[in-house]
Amino acid sequence: xxxxxxxxxxxxxxxxxxxxxxxxxxxxxxxxxxxxxxxxxxxxxxxxxxxxxxxxxxxxxxxxxxxxxxxxxxxxxxxxxxxxxxxxxxxxxxxxxxxxxxxxxxxxxxxxx
Amino acid sequence: xxxxxxxxxxxxxxxxxxxxxxxxxxxxxxxxxxxxxxxxxxxxxxxxxxxxxxxxxxxxxxxxxxxxxxxxxxxxxxxxxxxxxxxxxxxxxxxxxxxxxxxxxxxxxxxxx
Numbered sequence: 001x002x003x004x005x006x007x008x009x010x011x012x013x014x015x016x017x018x019x020x021x022x023x024x025x026x027x028x029x030x031x032x033x034x035x036x037x038x039x040x041x042x043x044x045x046x047x048x049x050x051x052x053x054x055x056x057x058x059x060x061x062x063x064x065x066x067x068x069x070x071x072x073x074x075x076x077x078x079x080x081x082x083x084x085x086x087x088x089x090x091x092x093x094x095x096x097x098x099x100x101x102x103x104x105x106x107x108x109x110x111x112x113x
Numbered sequence: 114x115x116x117x118x119x120x121x122x123x124x125x126x127x128x129x130x131x132x133x134x135x136x137x138x139x140x141x142x143x144x145x146x147x148x149x150x151x152x153x154x155x156x157x158x159x160x161x162x163x164x165x166x167x168x169x170x171x172x173x174x175x176x177x178x179x180x181x182x183x184x185x186x187x188x189x190x191x192x193x194x195x196x197x198x199x200x201x202x203x204x205x206x207x208x209x210x211x212x213x214x215x216x217x218x219x220x221x222x223x224x225x226x
Binding site: 004006009033040041042043044045048088090100101102103104105106 | 153
């Protein structure tokens with residue numbers, strides 16, 4: 001069974017601060033995805049990283065996939081109240097596990113004005 | 114909007130009764146998934162389908178069964194609901210099973226009393 005440890009579980013910061021969310025595993029993943037979920041809705045995909053060492057930027061969000069494809073991070077620069085939400089990382093296995101995602105526990109981010 | 118409809122959206126049922134949740138998609142995606150979301154656990158895969166009448170178990174399949182008689186519909190059945198199955202259930206779809214964007218429905222809130 002593949003496991004993903006996501007940290008921190010809760011993050012409360014002031015507007016303008018930077019933050020990083022981590023996602024770690026002892027397993028190798030063929031790809032890793034980051035989702036954001038609003039209350040009462042399903043998760044929405046933010047980004048998929050597939051290559052070890054890959055870095056993707058989405059406005060103020062920077063996503064990195066570890067060289068060994070076992071870990072990932074999400075960095076938000078100058079957080080805004082609109083960034084508030086639940087952030088989930090999810091790893092996709094290989095072989096017969098394609099399409100089956102293993103999710104981290106999630107990080108609840110609150111950005112105060 | 115990824116064309117996914119879950120029904121019912123909210124349900125309260127008694128322990129021991131059977132419950133069926135329905136997922137309907139209009140995207141003609143081959144893969145469909147059922148996840149459950151619980152605090153501290155992220156999302157966990159219950160069952161998935163890779164085609165009509167083709168299904169397989171996920172990591173938390175005990176107590177659940179699924180059926181897919183048409184491309185557009187994927188049913189999740191709790192044969193005899195228990196309080197431990199109180200959760201939010203999400204249906205998801207993807208075009209292929211590998212490295213493909215997975216779209217989630219809005220969720221079904223199930224309470225077993």
